[in-house]
Amino acid sequence: MPRQFKNIINQILMAVLTIALALLIGAVLIAISGNEPIEAYKTLIAGAFGSKQRFSETMVKTIPLMMMALGTSIAFKAQLWNIGGDGQFIFGAILSIIVGLYSGFPAFLVLPVSMVFAIIGGGLWAGLAGWLKVKFNANEVITTLMLNYVASYFLSFLVYGPLKDPKGFDFPQTEMLSEEVQLPLFATGIRVHAGLFIGIAALIIMIFFWKSTFGFKIDLIGQGDPISRYAGINVKKTIVITMMLSGAFAGLAGWNEVYGVQYRLLDGLVSGYGNLAVVIALLGGLHPVGICISAFFFSALLTGGATMQRMTEIPYSIVDIIQGLVIVFIITRTAFKWKGGRRIHAK
Amino acid sequence: MLSNIFTVSFLVSLLASTIRLATPILLPALGQIYTQRAGILNLGVEGTMTIGAVAGFTCAYMSGNLWLGVLGGMFFGMLWCLIMAWLSVTMKANQVIAGTALNILGAGTAAYAYRVVFGIQSLPPQIDPFPTLKIPLLGDIPVLGTIFFQHNILVYLAFILVVVTWFILEKTIFGLKIKAVGEHPRAADAKGISVSGMRYSAVLIGGIYAGAAGAFMSIGYMNLFTEAIISGRGFIAVSVVIFARFLPVRAMWGALLFGFASALQMRLQAQGIEIANQFMLMLPYVMTILALIGSSKKAEFPSAYTKPYSRLER
Numbered sequence: 001m002p003r004q005f006k007n008i009i010n011q012i013l014m015a016v017l018t019i020a021l022a023l024l025i026g027a028v029l030i031a032i033s034g035n036e037p038i039e040a041y042k043t044l045i046a047g048a049f050g051s052k053q054r055f056s057e058t059m060v061k062t063i064p065l066m067m068m069a070l071g072t073s074i075a076f077k078a079q080l081w082n083i084g085g086d087g088q089f090i091f092g093a094i095l096s097i098i099v100g101l102y103s104g105f106p107a108f109l110v111l112p113v114s115m116v117f118a119i120i121g122g123g124l125w126a127g128l129a130g131w132l133k134v135k136f137n138a139n140e141v142i143t144t145l146m147l148n149y150v151a152s153y154f155l156s157f158l159v160y161g162p163l164k165d166p167k168g169f170d171f172p173q174t175e176m177l178s179e180e181v182q183l184p185l186f187a188t189g190i191r192v193h194a195g196l197f198i199g200i201a202a203l204i205i206m207i208f209f210w211k212s213t214f215g216f217k218i219d220l221i222g223q224g225d226p227i228s229r230y231a232g233i234n235v236k237k238t239i240v241i242t243m244m245l246s247g248a249f250a251g252l253a254g255w256n257e258v259y260g261v262q263y264r265l266l267d268g269l270v271s272g273y274g275n276l277a278v279v280i281a282l283l284g285g286l287h288p289v290g291i292c293i294s295a296f297f298f299s300a301l302l303t304g305g306a307t308m309q310r311m312t313e314i315p316y317s318i319v320d321i322i323q324g325l326v327i328v329f330i331i332t333r334t335a336f337k338w339k340g341g342r343r344i345h346a347k
Numbered sequence: 348m349l350s351n352i353f354t355v356s357f358l359v360s361l362l363a364s365t366i367r368l369a370t371p372i373l374l375p376a377l378g379q380i381y382t383q384r385a386g387i388l389n390l391g392v393e394g395t396m397t398i399g400a401v402a403g404f405t406c407a408y409m410s411g412n413l414w415l416g417v418l419g420g421m422f423f424g425m426l427w428c429l430i431m432a433w434l435s436v437t438m439k440a441n442q443v444i445a446g447t448a449l450n451i452l453g454a455g456t457a458a459y460a461y462r463v464v465f466g467i468q469s470l471p472p473q474i475d476p477f478p479t480l481k482i483p484l485l486g487d488i489p490v491l492g493t494i495f496f497q498h499n500i501l502v503y504l505a506f507i508l509v510v511v512t513w514f515i516l517e518k519t520i521f522g523l524k525i526k527a528v529g530e531h532p533r534a535a536d537a538k539g540i541s542v543s544g545m546r547y548s549a550v551l552i553g554g555i556y557a558g559a560a561g562a563f564m565s566i567g568y569m570n571l572f573t574e575a576i577i578s579g580r581g582f583i584a585v586s587v588v589i590f591a592r593f594l595p596v597r598a599m600w601g602a603l604l605f606g607f608a609s610a611l612q613m614r615l616q617a618q619g620i621e622i623a624n625q626f627m628l629m630l631p632y633v634m635t636i637l638a639l640i641g642s643s644k645k646a647e648f649p650s651a652y653t654k655p656y657s658r659l660e661r
Contacts, residue, residue: 146586
């Protein structure tokens with residue numbers, strides 16, 4: 001137990017160091033652009049936490065990012081490089097809005113049924129890539145990436161075509177969900193909504209998931225093919241299911257965005273969450289609690305960065321640079337300790 | 348409405364812009380053929396192209412010389428891929444993650460550099476792009492001349508590079524070595540070929556091509572820089588390489604297919620014709636997946652694809 005404890009402390013220390021280094025380089029870049037780094041970071045922190053509204057915005061972003069990163073971590077643990085979170089998010093959103101707008105179910109049924117549909121939508125979209133991998137040996141990196149484009153054009157087809165709001169002044173978006181099926185807000189004037197509880201539930205499920213037999217199987221598959229075959233695991237089946245689980249979380253994030261934030265489908269719904277989910281999952285060390293913390297950190301960075309850009313001369317691109325640096329540092333660090341223990345990210 | 352589509356002038360302008368729009372996909376795809384043949388999947392092409400676009404624009408704007416812009420794009424594209432090479436070859440990092448990192452970092456760095464150099468301006472600075480170079484005699488042929496021989500010089504160069512790339516990969520020792528380290532790094536190593544040396548070169552060449560393509564976008568196509576200038580073309584290039592099964596001539600057809608899809612969409616939009624063009628835009632991606640299904644079983648991928656090489660490992 002003490003050794004495990006030391007390990008956790010080590011991991012946290014490394015994550016903090018990684019972020020500190022990235023922020024330091026960010027500070028240098030802010031200075032080069034002719035601004036005050038300390039002032040800049042103060043504005044950023046105030047922008048993320050400074051008022052009830054801003055803190056609520058940070059939370060609103062944390063929920064989907066955490067859900068997606070949890071999904072990403074499932075695939076990554078099995079060394080399956082699912083980078084198609086965006087596409088899975090979109091399919092979850094599409095299936096869930098169809099339930100909300102056209103099913104005619106009573107309000108109390110719409111929320112749970114649409115959530116299940118979103119999970120199925122995201123799961124099937126990712127499962128498709130998993131099936132292509134085991135059946136045709138098609139590289140999942142490329143297929144999930146391609147399926148992102150297919151999903152986003154399909155979304156755009158729907159909102160420009162069959163699902164367009166007839167009274168929407170020709171905007172590319174669907175009708176709005178009726179008020180009784182929207183996720184309730186915590187208070188008026190802020191946007192954080194009851195999806196937070198679903199997010200927490202997802203987090204708890206994931207913590208227990210890794211202790212389950214199936215979680216252990218995924219972990220074994222990630223260790224390499226021979227080990228899992230000696231252990232008698234049906235690798236092909238596990239790969240497809242792992243991908244489906246991974247996509248299910250992205251689909252859930254899509255549901256959360258539709259029923260908690262936008263209340264409708266619109267073109268460009270997802271805006272790069274998939275990429276961020278990769279960063280968050282890695283920074284969190286693929287551990288649910290780590291992912292929760294780093295999702296919170298990154299959404300604070302995004303919300304604060306947006307405020308910083310509005311209030312000062314400092315470009316938002318600094319936020320992108322900090323994100324990119326964080327991943328570069330993580331993979332370099334992993335490579336450095338490669339000789340010592342078992343590798344986590346490198347294949 | 349349909350009569351508007353099936354006119355000669357519509358078809359001519361459609362095919363001419365197909366060729367123009369294929370160029371920024373063809374160039375990085377050719378570069379990635381080297382990289383992927385050497386066994387490295389560089390998903391960071393998108394970011395590299397954005398870096399090339401900002402570097403090319405800045406160099407051209409500051410010096411007033413468009414060719415210096417192209418060189419600048421190539422140089423910084425190469426420099427950017429040096430990070431990729433270091434991460435994937437020396438550090439043996441996972442290539443998918445490294446590429447994702449360089450995309451995010453590249454988008455940020457390009458936007459930041461542009462902002463630091465040009466500040467905030469109400470009107471984005473512009474330059475005079477490469478002029479159309481009408482090839483004598485050939486350019487005067489009706490219809491065909493307009494389609495094929497009235498482009499700027501970078502377009503011609505990109506298509507000439509198809510042959511050059513094919514020649515280097517198939518007919519030179521350098522090309523053989525690149526393929527060797529992608530197919531069987533251990534055997535290549537035993538033969539005295541430096542695996543990491545060849546892989547570094549292959550990634551850097553990919554960076555040069557991608558940087559040139561970025562510069563094409565900013566100084567040969569848009570004549571300005573915006574943050575969304577590449578908008579997915581880098582990812583398309585990666586998929587074209589796989590679609591083309593790592594062959595330059597097939598990559599040209601792949602790039603033309605993507606070029607045609609986006610040209611058709613633009614032209615139809617300009618005509619105000621509303622059809623579900625999203626499916627047309629989707630088509631190339633679906634075809635890439637289908638091509639992947641067809642090719643993966645035949646083991647046309649380099650055997651050491653995405654696998655780092657270490658002498659210590661068996």
